[in-house]
Amino acid sequence: MKIRKFKLNESGLNRFFGPLEAKIMDVLWNDVEMTIKDVQQVLEREKSTNFNTVMTVMNRLVDKEILCKRLEGRSFLYKPLLSREEFLTTQSKEMTNELMDEFGNVVVSHMLDALEDVDDALVAKLEQKIKELKKGM
Template identity: 80%
Template sequence: MKIWKFKINESGLNRFFGPLEAKIMDILWCHDEMTIKDVQQSLEREKPMNFNTVMTVMNRLVEKGVLQKRTEGRSYVYRPVQSRMEFLNAQSKEMTNELMDEFGNVVVSHMLDALEEADDDLVAKLENKIKELKKGM
């Protein structure tokens, strides 16, 4: 699944989703499966939330491919298509590939500059990955 908008000026899940979408995804990633009513009640701990608003947003998330829904009795039960880590991994990989395709050397240069602030474990992983890639050539 590909998220079409990435908001640089936002943080966390709000980079990929609208504010209410991000809250709903956060709730579902913590609880795995929930009905609209369950999600609405979780959201209402912060502020009152209209059932129809929650339903509309959750159905949009189904259309975007990040949630699945199934019928259980007279209700729909929603669940994330991917775990939070799977989602973030897929999105970061997609963004990295798109940046590499479009900007190539500039992106690599900026990534290398960012390594100056990275922890030693990350640098070691990168070194190992480069060694693996060289062996395969």
């Protein structure tokens, strides 16, 4: 699954999804499997969300290979193909690889500059990774 649009001006899941898609994914990542009606009822607590709109968006997420659905009785049950953590890991890795392929040294330079704002544990992890890479050379 490849997210085609990444929105720099957004935050959280809204960087990868539209607003309703993000809400639906948030609901589904907090449960095992749900019907469209189940998701719509959770979303309705926040504000009125039309069943048909939720159905359309959820089926588009299936088409995008973000959700899968299976028939149980007379209802379809939906669930994410990846956990939230797996999704975020996959997307961030893919974005990093694409940035490195396209902008190489500039990306590394900006990442190093950004290290000034991170905690010591992340810097230590980076140092360990660099040591491992050097051993493999």
